[in-house]
Amino acid sequence: MTYEVLARKWRPGNFQDLVGQEHVVRALVNALDSDRIHHAFLFTGTRGVGKTTIARILSKALNCEQGVSSKPCGTCSxxxxxxxxxxxxxxxxxxxxxxxxxDTRELLDNVQYAPSRGRYKVYLIDEVHMLSGHSFNALLKTLEEPPPHVKFLLATTDPQKLPVTVLSRCLQFSLKRLSREQISGQLKTILESEKIKSDAGSIDAIARAADGSMRDGLSLLDQAISFGAGELLVNDVTDMLGTIDPQGVDNMLDALQDQNADTLMAAVASLVQIGGDYSQIIDALLLRLHEIALAQTDKKLVSDSAGNMDKLLKFADEMPAADVQLYYQIALHGKRDLPLAPDPRTGLEMMALRLLTFQPVAESKPVTNQSVPKTEPAAVSNKQPASTSTSQQPAPAVTASAVTNTASEASPAAAIAPETSKNITQNITMDSPWTDIVNALQISPLVKQLCSNAAMQKDSTFDVSLVLDQSHGQLLNKDRELELKKAMESLWGKTIKLKIELGKPSNDTPAATKKKELDSKQHAAETAINKDENIQALQESFGATIKPGSVRSRV
Ligand SMILES: [Zn+2]
Structure with a gap:
């Protein structure tokens, strides 16, 4: 069995099957159906967007034995x-x-003879701009006084190289590059019909690489099918294309959200290991950030074919818009400076560390709050009849508390929150290390601060006895003590007796332990960061500051 390449097998035979170029098709269909057909057409556009395909369908429409129409039968001889x-x-x-x-003269000498068996003699001249000046003159002469039985269908990727005298005698159609959705939609149709399994990421990767050309998309699909031994998986496809694994980029963004230097550097290392070109890795990150920014502006702006849509929308919801913008700028600078780095890997890693280091703290709050006024009670109450006013009462309260929570999460007290927010409540007993207990407790930021600066001590008359570092004594009050007691009771499912006294903890408090760790690691990392000339450029460009404690060494 011979294998027919997809581009040929799936070449549309009529206007209805054509993907995209609706504006061109509509004009041609109208002209054909009203029998007002110009004698010369010029189709322009980049490669693989359907110029010669449309020209061939048009020549069928003109010569179909069933008569001239926009729907050639496809079955006559x-x-x-x-x-x-x-x-x-x-x-x-x-x-x-x-x-x-x-050659052109010889070709055009025959123009005067009637068609041998069709209705029209159709000249399809591809890449017409490549004709020499003399050939143009020969063509032009024919275009000036074309015999009634002749139609010219000219195609070019470079209409600017055509003389005005030719352009002015043609009905010109400019074909658009195909969108990623149009290409991936067609790829999906083909794969389903060919019964080839695929995942969404692989189709997206091919559609992206096709860069607006359906023909390129189909050729890449051909390659991918043979590369993947009959099945399309995103890893195989990105391998084949030499592009970047989109999951790796999402891993980087996850690490940035968690402010976790270790997982960030691991994500970078894995992207590099898969064989990505350093500049391409940054490009992939830039593209993803662009998608996130679009989704934050309006979800409708994001194309259906964007990779891993659920994850994209999650990023769009969770990342402050100012962070996304800053990440984009930092990545852009990182790409520009890549050739200047001692080696590309260093440049890439420094860019990643910069992403981790800079946070537009001041800007993040207004952005978070920006969407809230739209759901203000006023807007709600306008639509509600007066009789339901009691039932809508809670709504403003919920909105208000949501704002409060958002604001407090963005406060400096939340700086220690990322690690503690991932609760591992299983297996936490009263005998567990105090740090683990603190991490498992559902408590407000200030109570968390209190706990972080306290240590546990043995006391036979109390279930839990804490010594709070007296330098943080101002954190202790009755309300916070009660909140902590309730959180512990909720964690362990029983009433407990809690004592908190001020003093000098005999063991390290979680805060002290963390500070020790940070101090040693941070010194090395911050020295490296501060030496970087780009840091100064960023500080000048964006008014950014290095967040204390946010720089962490990999080792
Ligand atoms: Zn026909």
């Missing part, structure tokens, strides 16, 4: 011969390989 490329009255010329004036 004229239609099938055109499909098979052996119709005598369709003269196809690739001007790129036929630039000698004699």
């Amino acid at each position: 004229a239609c099938t011969e055109i499909d098979e490329g052996r119709f005598l009255d369709l003269i196809e010329v690739d001007a790129a390989s036929r630039t000698k004036v004699d």
